[in-house]
Amino acid sequence: xxxxxxxxxxxxxxxxxxxxxxxxxxxxxxxxxxxxxxxxxxxxxxxxxxxxxxxxxxxxxxxxxxxxxxxxxxxxxxxxxxxxxxxxxxxxxxxxxxxxxxxxxxxxxxxxxxxxxxxxxxxxxxxxxxxxxxxxxxxxxxxxxxxxxxxxxxxxxxxxxxxxxxxxxxxxxxxxxxxxxxxxxxxxxxxxxxxxxxxxxxxxxxxxxxxxxxxxxxxxxxxxxxxxxxxxxxxxxxxxxxxxxxxxxxxxxxxxxxxxxxxxxxxxxxxxxxxxxxxxxxxxxxxxxxxxxxxxxxxxxxxxxxxxxxxxxxxxxxxxxxxxxxxxxxxxxxxxxxxxxxxxxxxxxxxxxxxxxxxx
Amino acid sequence: xxxxxxxxxxxxxxxxxxxxxxxxxxxxxxxxxxxxxxxxxxxxxxxxxxxxxxxxxxxxxxxxxxxxxxxxxxxxxxxxxxxxxxxxxxxxxxxxxxxxxxxxxxxxxxxxxxxxxxxxxxxxxxxxxxxxxxxxxxxxxxxxxxxxxxxxxxxxxxxxxxxxxxxxxxxxxxxxxxxxxxxxxxxxxxxxxxxxxxxxxxxxxxxxxxxxxxxxxxxxxxxxxxxxxxxxxxxxxxxxxxxxxxxxxxxxxxxxxxxxxxxxxxxxxxxxxxxxxxxxxxxxxxxxxxxxxxxxxxxxxxxxxxxxxxxxxxxxxxxxxxxxxxxxxxxxxxxxxxxxxxxxxxxxxxxxxxxxxxxx
Numbered sequence: 001x002x003x004x005x006x007x008x009x010x011x012x013x014x015x016x017x018x019x020x021x022x023x024x025x026x027x028x029x030x031x032x033x034x035x036x037x038x039x040x041x042x043x044x045x046x047x048x049x050x051x052x053x054x055x056x057x058x059x060x061x062x063x064x065x066x067x068x069x070x071x072x073x074x075x076x077x078x079x080x081x082x083x084x085x086x087x088x089x090x091x092x093x094x095x096x097x098x099x100x101x102x103x104x105x106x107x108x109x110x111x112x113x114x115x116x117x118x119x120x121x122x123x124x125x126x127x128x129x130x131x132x133x134x135x136x137x138x139x140x141x142x143x144x145x146x147x148x149x150x151x152x153x154x155x156x157x158x159x160x161x162x163x164x165x166x167x168x169x170x171x172x173x174x175x176x177x178x179x180x181x182x183x184x185x186x187x188x189x190x191x192x193x194x195x196x197x198x199x200x201x202x203x204x205x206x207x208x209x210x211x212x213x214x215x216x217x218x219x220x221x222x223x224x225x226x227x228x229x230x231x232x233x234x235x236x237x238x239x240x241x242x243x244x245x246x247x248x249x250x251x252x253x254x255x256x257x258x259x260x261x262x263x264x265x266x267x268x269x270x271x272x273x274x275x276x277x278x279x280x281x282x283x284x285x286x287x288x289x290x291x292x293x294x295x296x297x298x299x300x301x302x303x304x305x306x307x308x309x310x311x312x313x314x315x316x317x318x319x320x321x322x323x324x325x326x327x328x329x330x331x332x333x334x335x336x337x338x339x340x341x342x343x344x345x346x347x348x349x350x351x352x353x354x355x356x357x358x359x360x
Numbered sequence: 361x362x363x364x365x366x367x368x369x370x371x372x373x374x375x376x377x378x379x380x381x382x383x384x385x386x387x388x389x390x391x392x393x394x395x396x397x398x399x400x401x402x403x404x405x406x407x408x409x410x411x412x413x414x415x416x417x418x419x420x421x422x423x424x425x426x427x428x429x430x431x432x433x434x435x436x437x438x439x440x441x442x443x444x445x446x447x448x449x450x451x452x453x454x455x456x457x458x459x460x461x462x463x464x465x466x467x468x469x470x471x472x473x474x475x476x477x478x479x480x481x482x483x484x485x486x487x488x489x490x491x492x493x494x495x496x497x498x499x500x501x502x503x504x505x506x507x508x509x510x511x512x513x514x515x516x517x518x519x520x521x522x523x524x525x526x527x528x529x530x531x532x533x534x535x536x537x538x539x540x541x542x543x544x545x546x547x548x549x550x551x552x553x554x555x556x557x558x559x560x561x562x563x564x565x566x567x568x569x570x571x572x573x574x575x576x577x578x579x580x581x582x583x584x585x586x587x588x589x590x591x592x593x594x595x596x597x598x599x600x601x602x603x604x605x606x607x608x609x610x611x612x613x614x615x616x617x618x619x620x621x622x623x624x625x626x627x628x629x630x631x632x633x634x635x636x637x638x639x640x641x642x643x644x645x646x647x648x649x650x651x652x653x654x655x656x657x658x659x660x661x662x663x664x665x666x667x668x669x670x671x672x673x674x675x676x677x678x679x680x681x682x683x684x685x686x687x688x689x690x691x692x693x694x695x696x697x698x699x700x701x702x703x704x705x706x707x708x709x710x711x712x713x714x715x716x717x718x719x720x
Contacts, residue, residue, distance in 0.1 A: 032717045035606075035717055036606060036607060036711055036716075036717070037605065037606025037607030037608075037611050037652075037711060038606075038607050038611055038650075038710050038711025038712060039710050039711065039712050041606070041607075042615075042710070060541060060542075060543065060619075061542075061615075061619065062468060062541055062542055063437060063464040063467060063468070063602070063603075064435040064436060064437035064464050064465055064467075064468050064470070064532070065435065065436050065437070066433055066434070066435045066468060066470075066534055067433065067434060067436070068431075068432070068433050069429060069431060069432065069433070069434050070431045071428075071429060071430045071431040072428070072429065073426055073427065073428050073429070074426070074427060074429050074434075074531075075424040075425065075426045076424060076425050076426075076427070076474055076476055076509055076510050076529075076531060077423055077424035077425070077476065077510050078476035078477065078478045078510055078511065078512050078527065078529055079478065079512045080440075080478040080479070080480050080512055080514050080525075080527055081514075082480060082514045082516050082520070082521075084520075104423040104424050105424055107423060107424075108422060108423070108424050108426060110424070110426075114436055116436055116437065116438035116529045117438065118438045118439060118440040118478075118527045118529070119440070120440050120442060120480075120525060123717075149436055150436050150437050150438055151438065152438050152439045152440055154440050154441075154442045154718075154720075155717060156442050156522065156717060156718055157717055157718070159519070160442070160444075160521065160522040160718070161442075161520065161521045161522070161525070162516065162520040162521070165440075165480060165521070165525070167438065167440055167478045167527035167529070169436075169438055169476045169478070169527070169529035171434075171436060171531070172424070174426055181420060181422055182420075182421075182422055183420065242423070243423075245397065246395075246396060246397025246398075246401070247396060247397030247398050247401075251397050251398055255402075255421075259420075259421065290398075292397075350398050350399050350402070351396055351397065351398025351399065352398060352399050356396075357392045357395055357396070357483075357515060357516060357517055358514075358516055358517070358520070360514075
């Protein structure tokens with residue numbers, strides 16, 4: 001793991017070395033002037049950001065985006081994306097920055113509407129890479145039907161950050177009557193997952209470890225707002241939903257167990273995991289239960305709604321492999337157990353210590 | 361300038377060297393496990409973040425904060441703070457992260473209400489420094505009457521960021537009937553500034569250049585929401601307001617001139633600048649007109665409201681040195697001029713090229 005990180009860092013240094021040679025053609029790279037608030041900063045906004053994100057609110061170029069809203073409940077969420085590498089099979093930091101924040105809104109039942117975007121760029125970062133990232137952000141925003149209404153760009157000197165970090169914060173509208181929280185899980189609830197687990201983390205680590213050509217695992221990075229919208233539109237009311245990112249499914253189940261004080265039992269044989277993910281995790285020495293996802297929904301639903309919720313998940317393009325993987329056994333102790341294939345029952349703990357940094 | 365930055369980087373390396381020796385006592389420093397989404401991450405949140413930011417919405421520890429809102433207009437803004445050094449005379453990155461975002465809401469007339477906070481922490485960063493920063497964020501939030509309702513923490517490996525970056529995004533409520541935008545400036549408007557300029561940038565650069573003991577300049581970092589609230593509560597209606605941060609007063613005036621297509625004229629003798637700022641800027645070779653502020657308001661107000669607006673600014677503790685510094689001469693050309701003390705008239709352009717990075 002550590003050696004993989006070091007390899008990555010050496011690779012980056014190589015890239016930066018070649019940038020330095022080209023520095024004269026400064027217009028192709030981010031310079032400190034792009035973060036000064038002066039003419040170059042203005043040019044960066046009007047030449048790069050506006051063409052990709054243009055909309056009437058952002059276009060005012062004021063220091064904030066103003067929008068009208070009906071009375072009700074709103075959700076606010078924030079995430080900074082520092083994924084390494086910034087381009088990976090199945091996505092890039094831009095797509096991730098949109099989908100991750102959209103999903104954090106969707107899991108409380110909110111319809112994601114407006115996003116902010118804050119960029120930290122390293123001096124010398126390629127404008128060509130920036131454009132590829134902005135282009136994926138545009139595409140993911142369109143799919144998730146969200147609008148970036150305010151943005152900020154900072155440039156730090158070479159070596160003060162690693163290429164690009166992106167913060168996206170998001171606002172979503174919570175429909176009237178919808179109450180979804182990790183605190184609201186009940187005994188008897190069915191536990192559903194919207195598809196095979198461990199793909200995002202496996203894709204990232206495979207790239208870092210240089211085994212990406214041996215495996216075909218792509219990140220599952222995707223917006224889940226449409227799937228959640230369809231579940232709610234059908235009148236179904238999950239008690240809790242989460243997207244199991246850092247720490248994977250195991251950590252998410254433990255967090256919900258703690259928040260609702262429940263014992264959860266899942267069945268190993270029911271948890272969908274792609275063969276390629278199993279192989280890569282074997283090779284890397286990871287347990288897929290702890291590996292990050294970026295396009296999966298975990299839902300705790302009343303038992304009587306389990307079948308219908310599963311049907312709707314399966315109708316969505318990101319939910320074809322959805323499955324019921326377990327149930328909430330009882331209120332009281334906060335515990336997660338797994339019935340193994342060989343008939344045993346083992347405790348599934350939270351992730352202890354570091355697994356891998358910069359997975360998202 | 362460049363040499364100053366290099367000095368700073370050497371200083372940091374020294375600090376990191378001494379951290380490495382102590383690494384065994386890992387609980388005093390940020391480790392990669394703190395960003396894993398597992399147990400250490402959970403502990404970081406419950407032991408450090410919650411005690412400082414505790415409130416009923418954040419306490420749910422869901423991936424988003426949910427709040428009720430009346431119908432109307434909301435403002436959303438975002439800023440990532442990468443200031444170097446992270447502690448400086450008059451503030452630190454935490455105070456700056458609250459005030460900067462509060463001010464970006466206040467300048468459109470919005471009452472700041474809810475904030476999100478996204479942290480990027482470098483492996484090895486001191487938990488003692490983190491606590492000092494969280495403590496200032498708490499203090500500044502209380503003064504500005506805003507609540508942090510959702511947060512995110514990422515940890516990157518040593519060398520992948522410089523100590524700590526903080527993104528804050530904020531939501532404010534725009535009062536009915538208030539329309540303030542850099543596009544709405546009219547010929548005849550008076551130009552007001554709420555106090556002496558150039559203090560934040562001068563304080564930061566003085567620290568970096570190691571001349572902070574020769575000067576007493578402190579950052580003006582402060583929340584302006586109370587001052588703006590008092591202006592609006594009195595029925596006064598500025599056409600445009602801005603907080604002149606990166607690029608300073610000169611850049612802000614140029615941005616407004618461009619947005620409203622107006623010619624602005626300011627008088628050198630009327631622009632308040634502290635003697636210590638003048639001296640430091642002379643020493644450093646900077647023009648205070650281009651030096652960042654973090655607690656100053658520039659307001660374009662109808663001429664008939666200039667006197668009353670000035671009076672209210674002066675009644676606020678951050679506005680004692682407020683002044684009318686010029687006026688909008690005409691619609692048409694986007695230009696900013698300054699009448700000099702010796703009777704000349706010079707064009708005040710936008711900042712060209714880099715002045716200094718990581719000022720906020």
